Amino acid sequence: MGYSKFPYYALRENYASVVVKAGGVPVILPHEPSLIGTYLDIIDGLIITGGNFDVDPSMYGDHTTHETVTLKSERTQFETDITRGALELDMPILGICGGQQLLNVVLGGTLIQHIPDEIAAPLAHEQPNPRNEPGHIVTVEEGTLLYDIVGSAEMNVNSAHHQAVKAVSGSAIVNARTADGVIEGIEAPRQKFCLGVQWHPEFEIDPGDGRIFAAFIDAAR
Secondary structure (H helix, E strand, O other), rough: OOOOOOOOOOOHHHHHHHHHHHHOOOOOOOHHHHHHHHHHHHHOOOEEEOOOOOOOOHHOOOOOOOOOOEOOOOHHHHHHHHHHHHHHOOOOEEEEEEEHHHHHHHHHOOOOOEEEEEEEOOOOOOOOOOOOOEEEEEEEOOOOHHHHHHHEEEEEOOOOOOOOEOOOOOOOOOEOOEEEEEOOEOOOOOOOOOEEEOOOHHHOOOOOHHHHHHHHHHHHH
């Protein structure tokens, strides 16, 4: 059941509360293309949140669309344009789950459209247990921004996705993976702070999750 019979915006509360906890002021941005310039003047950092939809495969050069793919074209176009604007300004960016996937595409990378079709013996990336519990472990690459932030080579994370990063462009690197090889984190070293994670750190399941938001807020100050 939806919130309203008419179009509406919806965002889980913990996306905002974790920003407050890290010392930031959360501002929810309606998907108004004409206001992107104004938004970028107002905000100090951009979080691209997840959602129950996918990036259009045509945006990363795929000419077929998997039957599981769901699109929200207007939202995706808005998020693409504001992410490009934030990158041009070298504004701190944090992409979460689907937000990481969109960030990767904007940076010039590609996506796996459906993990079970492309990864042999995959983990349960759409975990059966509640989202506020860990689903699997990710291994964090030493020498990356993510490793510097979380201070650990492993994190316990939740998992709620059927797509993932397939390849990164020359402007990005991989900073985390799961045991089945799925890419769980990316970053763009040439940017001030440009980080993507495939899990949902706003649930603060692992000690490193809160550190990710603290580092993002510090970069935005």
